[in-house]
Amino acid sequence: xxxxxxxxxxxxxxxxxxxxxxxxxxxxxxxxxxxxxxxxxxxxxxxxxxxxxxxxxxxxxxxxxxxxxxxxxxxxxxxxxxxxxxxxxxxxxxxxxxxxxxxxxxxxxxxxxxxxxxxxxxxxxxxxxxxxxxxxxxxxxxxxxxxxxxxxxxxxxxxxxxxxxxxxxxxxxxxxxxxxx
Numbered sequence: 001x002x003x004x005x006x007x008x009x010x011x012x013x014x015x016x017x018x019x020x021x022x023x024x025x026x027x028x029x030x031x032x033x034x035x036x037x038x039x040x041x042x043x044x045x046x047x048x049x050x051x052x053x054x055x056x057x058x059x060x061x062x063x064x065x066x067x068x069x070x071x072x073x074x075x076x077x078x079x080x081x082x083x084x085x086x087x088x089x090x091x092x093x094x095x096x097x098x099x100x101x102x103x104x105x106x107x108x109x110x111x112x113x114x115x116x117x118x119x120x121x122x123x124x125x126x127x128x129x130x131x132x133x134x135x136x137x138x139x140x141x142x143x144x145x146x147x148x149x150x151x152x153x154x155x156x157x158x159x160x161x162x163x164x165x166x167x168x169x170x171x172x173x174x175x176x177x178x179x180x181x
Contacts, residue, residue: 006067007094007107014066015095021062026051030059031068031088039072039085060086067091106176110169117165125158 008015021027029049034040042060046053063069064086072087094107 006091007096007111009096017062018066018068018093021059021066021068024059024062026055026059027063027068030056030063034069034086034088037087039087041083041085043083045086110172114165114169117162117169121158121162121165124161125156 006018008018026049029051030045033045033049040048042053042056045051045060046056049056060069064071068089068091069086070089071084074082074084077083092111094111096107
């Protein structure tokens with residue numbers, strides 16, 4: 001499973017590398033450039049930004065090492081070399097001041113659940129809005145204008161699902177806290 005977040009502690013060496021990459025002007029230019037593109041090669045980035053290709057290569061390596069960009073695909077050049085196509089890695093960066101393994105493990109388990117809950121809420125909202133639209137068309141055809149004017153209020157199923165998911169996550173933390181005591 002592909003992780004959708006980067007969780008680091010201020011005590012880790014990885015945090016220094018990540019902050020160095022984010023604070024680097026060229027890295028930020030590359031990230032901004034890739035945020036507007038589906039993908040790009042080192043040569044395209046170099047030409048568009050007016051930065052030497054060796055500088056682009058060095059900074060892309062730092063961004064790759066920190067999980068901020070990833071290789072989408074590759075093609076072979078006329079000389080037979082692999083040319084990577086880079087894209088921005090849409091990940092959340094979470095920096096915890098003092099992180100213990102227990103907190104790290106819990107966050108690692110809970111964040112994907114939260115992201116799945118948000119995604120599922122979005123899908124429910126999409127299908128529910130289509131159902132309401134279909135019901136509205138059918139009602140307009142079959143029901144008199146007097147009934148249509150009163151309107152039918154449909155509950156926001158996506159919002160209720162999201163609240164239920166968040167409640168379940170909070171309940172999990174409360175039960176875990178009670179077990180420890």
